[in-house]
Amino acid sequence: MRIRRRHLVPPEADPSRGIELVGVHHAYAERTALNGIDLRLTEHRVGVLGANGSGKSTFARLLNGLVVPTDGQVVVDGLDTRTAVREVRRRVGFVFQDPDAQIVHPTVAEDVGYGLENQQVPPAERTERVAEILDRYGLAGHADHPAHLLSGGQKQLLAIAGVLVMRPARVVFDEPTTLLDLVNARRIARVIAELSQAVVVVTHDLELLEDFDRVLVIDAGRLAEDGPPEQSIRAYRKLMADR
Amino acid sequence: MSLALYVPRSSPAHRTPAGAKVFALLALSVLVFVLPTLPVALAALAGVLVVGLGVARLPAALLARQVRVVAVWVLTIVAVHAVLTDLLLGVTTAVRLLALVLAAAVVTATTRVTAMVAVVECVAAPLRLVGVRPARIGLVLAMTLRFIPLVAERADRIREAQAARGGSRRGLRAMTTLVVPLLVQLLQLAHTISEALDARGADDPASRRVVREAA
Numbered sequence: 001m002r003i004r005r006r007h008l009v010p011p012e013a014d015p016s017r018g019i020e021l022v023g024v025h026h027a028y029a030e031r032t033a034l035n036g037i038d039l040r041l042t043e044h045r046v047g048v049l050g051a052n053g054s055g056k057s058t059f060a061r062l063l064n065g066l067v068v069p070t071d072g073q074v075v076v077d078g079l080d081t082r083t084a085v086r087e088v089r090r091r092v093g094f095v096f097q098d099p100d101a102q103i104v105h106p107t108v109a110e111d112v113g114y115g116l117e118n119q120q121v122p123p124a125e126r127t128e129r130v131a132e133i134l135d136r137y138g139l140a141g142h143a144d145h146p147a148h149l150l151s152g153g154q155k156q157l158l159a160i161a162g163v164l165v166m167r168p169a170r171v172v173f174d175e176p177t178t179l180l181d182l183v184n185a186r187r188i189a190r191v192i193a194e195l196s197q198a199v200v201v202v203t204h205d206l207e208l209l210e211d212f213d214r215v216l217v218i219d220a221g222r223l224a225e226d227g228p229p230e231q232s233i234r235a236y237r238k239l240m241a242d243r
Numbered sequence: 244m245s246l247a248l249y250v251p252r253s254s255p256a257h258r259t260p261a262g263a264k265v266f267a268l269l270a271l272s273v274l275v276f277v278l279p280t281l282p283v284a285l286a287a288l289a290g291v292l293v294v295g296l297g298v299a300r301l302p303a304a305l306l307a308r309q310v311r312v313v314a315v316w317v318l319t320i321v322a323v324h325a326v327l328t329d330l331l332l333g334v335t336t337a338v339r340l341l342a343l344v345l346a347a348a349v350v351t352a353t354t355r356v357t358a359m360v361a362v363v364e365c366v367a368a369p370l371r372l373v374g375v376r377p378a379r380i381g382l383v384l385a386m387t388l389r390f391i392p393l394v395a396e397r398a399d400r401i402r403e404a405q406a407a408r409g410g411s412r413r414g415l416r417a418m419t420t421l422v423v424p425l426l427v428q429l430l431q432l433a434h435t436i437s438e439a440l441d442a443r444g445a446d447d448p449a450s451r452r453v454v455r456e457a458a
Contacts, residue, residue, distance in 0.1 A: 118444035
């Protein structure tokens with residue numbers, strides 16, 4: 001493998017293509033995480049269910065190029081995650097399970113502004129967009145507060161704000177409610193429901209997926225079910241009960 | 244543990260550019276060392292208090308906390324000088340130290356981390372010549388401030404978990420049983436943080452793209 005630097009015209013995105021996974025296989029050393037996944041996701045809200053270690057977090061990471069498949073191809077809005085990873089990451093925001101691992105600046109407003117700095121958004125517009133999103137998520141009063149003093153729910157809102165302020169076309173959530181109490185979990189569910197962006201949500205929270213357009217069930221690295229929420233949740237419950 | 248350094252206020256001290264404040268701090272340090280007399284040290288201390296309490300309207304408790312942190316050193320300096328040299332020199336040195344510690348606290352409390360990071364990046368700009376990216380140095384500084392409390396919190400959780408199962412919370416054994424799980428947790432955290440940085444465009448210079456191709 002050699003690395004070659006060259007100037008390229010950024011590839012054009014085609015949102016109508018949605019997310020396409022073609023013959024995707026991924027392994028960490030000897031352990032296979034995903035095997036033989038072929039999918040096309042064009043729905044607005046897609047849920048992903050699976051037991052611990054089933055490969056669903058790997059699946060989520062494939063969608064914005066954090067993980068590149070060992071074999072096969074992941075194409076997001078016409079952009080291959082292998083060759084256009086930066087364009088893919090600009091289009092696909094990613095919210096992690098643990099907000100503490102995602103908040104990288106000491107204070108709330110500074111952290112929200114971080115992604116905009118990377119996008120080279122001018123300071124005046126940056127300040128305006130940060131203020132707007134903090135206000136939208138009820139964090140305006142905490143703008144100058146240290147991030148580590150926020151509650152768990154506020155931290156998750158901050159993590160989401162830090163992604164949404166970058167105005168991605170799609171957002172992937174990796175278990176966004178797992179560390180939260182019921183009130184905060186419902187709050188995050190409302191935030192996700194109100195998003196105009198297409199979302200993919202990996203979760204164990206079955207209630208969260210009830211109104212989704214499509215739900216996938218991943219088991220042992222393979223697609224075990226793919227259908228409307230009711231059908232997939234039933235299949236997931238059966239899968240868990242049979243263990 | 245709190246590293247709540249910035250105190251939000253609308254004051255001339257807060258509005259002064261970070262670079263000017265850092266330069267003023269530097270100038271004050273040079274001044275009190277070039278003119279090591281008690282009147283100069285007292286004037287510097289008084290000036291810092293006027294700026295901190297009067298202009299920036301910082302809580303007196305914040306400055307008092309800084310004084311408490313260095314109180315032992317200040318008293319030790321005075322005592323050592325009283326015994327070995329003379330009391331006046333000890334008091335002068337102690338007042339000088341206090342003035343600089345409080346001046347640094349005032350600068351920190353009136354300057355956002357991002358503004359301070361921008362100063363660091365500016366100072367580190369010449370390092371570009373040897374291939375170092377100043378923005379990376381600034382990010383490391385900001386992340387250090389962000390993650391110190393988190394690391395302390397994780398260490399506390401491990402100590403509590405060990406204590407809950409009968410482990411000792413003190414002594415060498417407690418330290419060794421803390422270090423390994425803490426290190427493992429921090430390595431896992433570091434991996435996720437690096438993913439989060441990538442996901443938020445940390446390595447996204449719009450002008451240059453790297454294409455990986457099989458040879």
